[in-house]
Amino acid sequence: MEHTDAAPPDQATERPMKRQASHSSATRDGVRPDLKRAAAADDQGYKTHGNMYSDGKNKKSRQRDRRRADNASKIRSGDRHKAEQVVTAADMTNPCSTKTGWSGMDYKRRPEAKQLTQDWLDRKIYKIMVDDYEFTLVRYERSPTLLLDRNGVAFAFRSNIPDWMTTPDENGRTWLDHFEEECMWYIDKCGPRKDADIEANNRGDHWYMVVGVDRQNKKSPDLTSFHKAHRQATDELLQKPCTARLIKFVSTTFETRFPSLAQRVSDCETKLREQDRGEHATPLFGKFYNYCINGPRKGVVDGVSTGPHVDGKNLALMMCAVFVWGKFDHTEKAWLVLWEAKLIIELPPGVLMYYPSSLFTHFNVDPSDLKIVTTSDGSRPTPENSSPLKGVPGRGSVVFFNQATMFQLAEKGSSVKDARARVISPVA
């Protein structure tokens, strides 16, 4: 219930810090919240970027921490990386969540689902959105973008592309090139997915996987079966420099832009530890429990382009983060639609997009479809010239997300089922 509050995501989850700063040094007034958070994170044993270096406690590491904190506060105040703000049709006071508020409303229950999927398959949807529904196009203009709902509530964020991703090294190759290689290495190492697994993915027919911890229909959190089946490859992937750097970047950006949502993840870990569930309490991907690579399938799907869907199992008032990699014409291909917000968002490789994926029907769409559909000779899109099954060649993505069941367990202390049983039978 408490999560269905008609409040901005950043406030809806705001709750008193469980742990009062117990050390006298931390009780001073005027301590920046970000520093307090860092201290709390340290107390909880997180492997934050900060304490990796501050273990040594030398002067340099302190300077590094301070610079990082200064940078974060400047970003927050708008002195650096100021975000352009876009007001949209979204309404966060009335989000498409389930009644309990934990997760998102299933795609199949959404009124337009059937027609939408059909129009997407027919490649008519772009024209419909632009011409009939007056969707807003959000082009990439090299600055960060903050998306506000109709009430001014921030509900999504698109980063700019940081220089370190695109600066060529001595061989003329960039971080983005190397990251792509790491993803392709992993896809190759794990091998092709079974047809049944591809079939089961309602997002598209590209290669995908989910690693990390979940509790879907399990009593206790555990690694996903894919993670267990490809443990070594996954361990190796997480050691790779570009993947490791992205995980840090995604998490620190999340903490900077959505501090109280990041805090809710930290609280989740703390509570799971208090419940003696320490084994899988720590998110393996910074502030995210799950990580997913979407990529091509050799000879079958050339690149990733997802059809209309909702990630309903994810925590409703939480962000998932999509990172786009690969090489394709991002001005014409694979823009991201947030249906209920009436947005079509350009996502070049290197940007990071945060949004609540359980609340918004989302999918990729090609602005170039406009040309196909409006050809004067009356030619129709055909499977030959426009099969969505082939996807967008050269495009891949990586998704960070948090599933509702982990937070149910942490915040209620048990599964929803057990919690109900306890409330209803106080007699015994």
Add this chain to the structure above:
DNA sequence: ACCCGAATGATAGAACGTCT
């Protein structure tokens, strides 16, 4: 002809959300 492991298929079960 025989054996073994991998892939595939069938079935049961758990958890959650929804409806009555």
Add this chain to the structure above:
DNA sequence: AGACGTTCTATCATTCGGGT
């Protein structure tokens, strides 16, 4: 509170493809 549908996991039997 109970029935039902959906989604995902676990388990076991069967089939398939090599290899000896």
